[in-house]
Amino acid sequence: MSERVLRATELTSRLNVLPFEDEVGKAELFEQILGRKLPARTTIYPPFYTDHGLNLELAERVFINQNCTFLDYAGIRLGERVMIGPKATFITVGHPVDPVERRDWLSGGPIDVGENVWIGAGATVLPGVSIGRDAVVAAGAVVAEDVPPASLVTGGKATVNRRW
DSSP: HHHHHHHHHHHHHHTTSSTTHHHHHHHHHHHHHSSSOTTTTTTEEEEEOOOOOOOOEOOTTOOOOEEEEEEEOOOEOOOOOOOOOOOOOEEEEEEESSTTTTTTEEEEEEEEEEEEEEEEOOOOOOTOEEOOTTTTTTOOOOSOOOOOOTEEEEETTTEEEEEE
């Protein structure tokens, strides 16, 4: 794992200093970071951060704004037409609370984001969360539980406010 983290960090640091208009250079680096080409009509604005990259699955027409972080060791899937605001963070792994166990192993789970979801600026999505199709996660929300389809979640710890 540590070798891949170092490689992903090297690649993203190179990506994040390219001129914005260097589409060829960005495409080549994203292919190395993700292990495959970006899907059709998928847009990612650097700076972009990931600790692994190979476990980040992007569908077509995904939009990721600037300064987003994807800690994808346990896997992150973004469905078609997902929009992500700047400074959003997706975290798939964590450490046990017990200080004796904290350095011995990782806990967590994959994140699954359904089609046509909008994640607002500065939102944080925690390990093991699924976000249903057409849902909206408000700016700054911390999502620690699954989000039902077609719902709006807000707050320091996101709660379902309404469904449609």
